[in-house]
Amino acid sequence: MTKNGEIRIYVACLAAYNNGYLHGAWIDATLGENAIWDQINEVLKTSPMPNAEEWALHDYEGFEGLNISEYEGIQSVVEKAEFIKEHGRLGAEIVSHYGDFDTAKRALEDDYAGQYDSLADFAQEITEETSEIPIHLQHYIDWERMGRDLEINDVLAIDMGYREVHVFWNR
Template structure:
């Protein structure tokens, strides 16, 4: 989910880069052990008894989807907890959470509550989405053929786009219902 490079701050300030990549989520005790190990190695390299402070010098999201704000002094326990929550979601749900954070402006907690109100139409145009919607919701047998054959899908798709409820990202159409 998220890889962070945890660095011993005191060793860094003394001119040594002592750290290690850690993949989150991880068991909380294992995370604390890993930080303790990094700080112990840094103190040993510097010839000191103990180091207490670390910082995150680099981070990367494994799937390329940014879901969490990370900075040098982010709380590792909070990052780990958020990654643990996200690990329960499938890739489509992660895309929905990312959409709400990056495009709608939701904070992490709110995006986790609302992601089920986002629909993703993969590799479709908005016209395709309109056609699919009409096929699924309108009983065309009760509409005169002259009307059914002259539905302007392009005009409807433009109206939907103007409404702001639909957004194209790459080759996908996102629809946030916002109930």
Template sequence: METATLSEARVYVGTYGKYNNGSLFGAWLDLSDYADKEEFYEACRELHKDEEDAEFMFQDYENIPENLISESWISGNFFTLRDAVEKLGDTEQEAFFVWCNYKNHDLSEEDADDLIKNFWDEYQGQYDDEEDFAYRIVEECYDLPEFAKTYFDYEKFARDLFMCDYWFDDGFVFRAA
């Protein structure tokens, strides 16, 4: 799953009828303009009001994870997820999608608030590498005198931490659950 900025999501909406008649007529709709799926579909109906019972065709889209949209369908969960993810900072949004991808979460089905809560339970932060995280753990959890820190093997400590307790991907550290 690619990192997406859900607040910048947009869809090019045409119809199957127009497409089958050789027309690509439609428009880009910014999903941030709509509170929910019903409001979005109302805008689609207004855009294609010249067609009776139009079958909408999402011919292109940007900033929407693939499991939330297809050519003829958009998940109602998109809007709930977008609102929940907007509360995260930019770095946390990127980390959230790394976490979702690693854990194989189905964004179209799972409760957005539960996803965010579980993400926060496991997210540890952004680090240069596993050893960088090990330094933080030693600083926070162990009261080592300065001279002992010079002898401490952070590389091996990091290896042990990431064997079972944590995982690292794309600069982010998560607690293994």
């Protein structure tokens, strides 16, 4: 997101742009479809070119790496903005992993196992929750290797930086 947390788009009037004028406005993408359309119409109405009707998205900020195309529909922009507002960078990372917005939403809703310091911590937690490990064997377990094995077959790990690993079950 931007420094002040805004998720926004820059809408430009194409009639003005094609005639050498920069005319547009930054619009908060979380306002909702109707409010965004009202602001787009205001940009067109105040254009230096008479009867301006066409517009395009010339820039965007705060979408945490999600791509917004120049002619993306406003409904799609709002949906992505609300998703990023709720899930932040993790949401963008999971969309990037799956390459599909709907699959990413399902993964966050249905498959999210939690945030851990490491995949080894996740392996240790689920093992200790589901099995009783004799005290004399606890120091011989290689949690890091178990975590790697889980990642190969059973989980998706999104490493977001120092001591921040988000784990999703593969289904």
